[in-house]
Amino acid sequence: MKVGIVGCAGRMGRMVIAEVLATPGLSLAGGSEQPISASVGQDVAAQAGFDPAGVFVGDDAAALFKAADVVVDFTQPAATLGHARLAAKTGTALVIGTTGLERKHLDALKKASKKAVIVQAANMSAAVNLLLGLTEQAAAALGPDFDIEIVEMHHRMKVDAPSGTALALGEAAAKGRKVRLADAAERGRDGITGARRPGAIGFAALRGGDVAGTHTVIFAGTGERLELGHVATTRQVFAKGAVRAAQWTKGRKPGLYSMRDVLGMK
Numbered sequence: 729m730k731v732g733i734v735g736c737a738g739r740m741g742r743m744v745i746a747e748v749l750a751t752p753g754l755s756l757a758g759g760s761e762q763p764i765s766a767s768v769g770q771d772v773a774a775q776a777g778f779d780p781a782g783v784f785v786g787d788d789a790a791a792l793f794k795a796a797d798v799v800v801d802f803t804q805p806a807a808t809l810g811h812a813r814l815a816a817k818t819g820t821a822l823v824i825g826t827t828g829l830e831r832k833h834l835d836a837l838k839k840a841s842k843k844a845v846i847v848q849a850a851n852m853s854a855a856v857n858l859l860l861g862l863t864e865q866a867a868a869a870l871g872p873d874f875d876i877e878i879v880e881m882h883h884r885m886k887v888d889a890p891s892g893t894a895l896a897l898g899e900a901a902a903k904g905r906k907v908r909l910a911d912a913a914e915r916g917r918d919g920i921t922g923a924r925r926p927g928a929i930g931f932a933a934l935r936g937g938d939v940a941g942t943h944t945v946i947f948a949g950t951g952e953r954l955e956l957g958h959v960a961t962t963r964q965v966f967a968k969g970a971v972r973a974a975q976w977t978k979g980r981k982p983g984l985y986s987m988r989d990v991l992g993m994k
């Protein structure tokens with residue numbers, strides 16, 4: 729399978745290149761970057777620190793979608809929107825790890841998935857996807873007497889908060905409780921906030937250093953507390969998951985899939 733990488737000079741893009749090069753049966757179709765990137769014109773593998781692969785970084789994502797069987801996207805929401813349209817136009821499968829997607833982006837993915845296989849997950853780690861299931865189960869079993877708080881920490885370069893994974897955990901908790909996250913979420917507290925709103929699902933985001941990603945879901949009851957958590961020590965786990973998803977797209981019918989589909993957890 730030929731894998732194209734949009735955002736190939738980014739932190740995740742370079743890790744995906746490493747995974748593609750290390751995976752038998754996969755080759756690099758090419759990469760794309762923003763026109764201002766210093767990587768444009770360079771060899772895709774070489775600019776990521778590997779032996780040259782003979783394919784080059786371009787600023788034309790349309791050409792990359794034509795050349796690839798599947799494209800992996802760790803960029804930014806506005807770019808992902810354009811990539812979803814290109815997937816629909818070319819029928820090329822698309823794996824999206826970009827976070828910070830809002831309703832309008834998700835609606836566009838849904839539309840594009842009528843014509844192409846799209847896998848979208850805020851977190852590509854197998855263990856985190858298991859944590860999503862456990863969170864839903866715990867929220868359903870413990871009920872509203874337990875206050876739910878979701879705490880996450882990431883490296884200092886992360887631009888969105890709370891993390892896509894924290895929001896996905898919030899969605900899982902809300903589903904378990906049979907409420908809408910939009911109604912229950914409390915994102916950021918400051919000053920005289922008053923007592924905790926009953927039924928709220930709270931979020932706290934910490935930023936610093938090179939933390940790959942830490943998430944804890946706290947169920948705080950009276951006299952006891954349950955904490956479910958995940959710690960990523962390297963961001964390579966996300967690149968591995970993305971490449972696994974890329975392989976999984978082969979031969980699938982168009983549709984919008986999650987990492988839980990890829991891992992057979994549904």
Ligand code: NAD
Pocket residue numbers: 734735736737738739740741760761762765789802803804807824825826827828849850851852853963966
């Ligand atoms: P980064 O800033 O290092 O890399 C993003 C790259 O995308 C940059 O090189 C940028 O130039 C490029 N880019 C932006 N717009 C583009 C466009 N229109 N065309 C081509 N390239 C474009 O960021 P990062 O740390 O690699 O993270 C990228 C995204 O992936 C973020 O949203 C992050 O939250 C998310 N992420 C998801 C997971 C997951 O498991 N789903 C894991 C880690 C990071």
